[in-house]
Amino acid sequence: MSEHLQLTIVIDDDLQEYLIADLFDMDFEGFEQLDNKLIATIPAARFDDMKREELERILISYGQNFLIEKEEILGEQNWNEEWEKTIQPQQIGDFYVHPTWSSSESTEGLTDLIIDPKLAFGTGYHPTTRLILKLLPGFIEEGDKVLDAGTGTGILGIAALKIGASEVLGFDIDEWSRTNATENILLNEVENFEVKLGSVETIPQDEEYDLILANINRNALTEMIPDLLEHLKSNGYLILSGLLKEDEEYIKKLDALADLSLLVTKSEDEWIAMAYRT
Known part of the structure; x- marks a missing residue:
């Protein structure tokens, strides 16, 4: 596994989904949403000065107060597997939503939905x-x-x-x-x-x-x-x-x-x- 770059971006909660869509188009692969912060991960080899400038332009378009707070190079590991661990089964109304890699069994009376999402979308x-x-x-x-x-x-x-x-x-x-x-x-x-x-x-x-x-x-x-x-x-x-x-x-x-x-x-x-x- 190659090295990954992890960026911590300060951005309001209600704008994070839109930024994720933009970052996904820029080859970012993993996302973690926190209160007013978004942690985004990309293979280090795919993040160059042009993408940094593009990301900075996007953040400016959202508002002057949004910025890259922290950058960190992460060691070699399977980031897809790490991300998958964060997708847990859940009951949503009459539905039981879970990925294929979850071993949990649905609750009786709920409609089973098996959803393997691409990173961070539609989970x-x-x-x-x-x-x-x-x-x-x-x-x-x-x-x-x-x-x-x-x-x-x-x-x-x-x-x-x-x-x-x-x-x-x-x-x-x-x-x-x-x-x-x-x-x-x-x-x-x-x-x-x-x-x-x-x-x-x-x-x-x-x-x-x-x-x-x-x-x-x-x-x-x-x-x-x-x-x-x-x-x-x-x-x-x-x-x-x-x-x-x-x-x-x-x-x-x-x-x-x-x-x-x-x-x-x-x-x-x-x-x-x-x-x-x-």
Whole structure:
């Protein structure tokens, strides 16, 4: 195993998921989220002056107070194995989420979700994922067609299929997502889950869905919601997350949602999920 560089970055909790996405594109491989700090790991050979400048530009774009607090060269060890140790089984609402390398057995009565995430994405630990998983059983009926916008590891689409949905279309702009979601679909032995690389343009023009899930972020949702609603059936449901509590009033005032009924807003820490019906 080669040497790794570990950076400790001071950044607000609510921005860490966005920074992780940027760092993942820069070849960072492991992440640990702490209060107002993010620890990120990259093979030392892949971090040069150009990447340092790129990272510094990204941090400046987030705010002047965010910085690299500490750098440390780590000795040789299998960092993937070390990271895997941090992914533990957990109950989330009616679901039992665990990776393949966990030997824990699910609790009777829970729906089993086997999720092997690519580093730090879609593990089920983020509140936005947990919020939608907790809401999901109340919005799925047998035979529903589901659209999963920003599918990530595929965890939400897989959960929907396991509790009654007949088919799922997921899309994501990240190549890692299509690969990882496909792996998790096979692990869970679910069928009729198609994953596409891209955004709303990948949705078949004439298709409509009983339920649309969108766990992204406020800015992306603002742009995407009008296109998503074109594919939502009458009396269908739309569940939005990736939102902070401070975003709630902004989302409520979106013109595209004016004709929908807000059924419930569910929160965890500073995060929320909002469920609408046409």
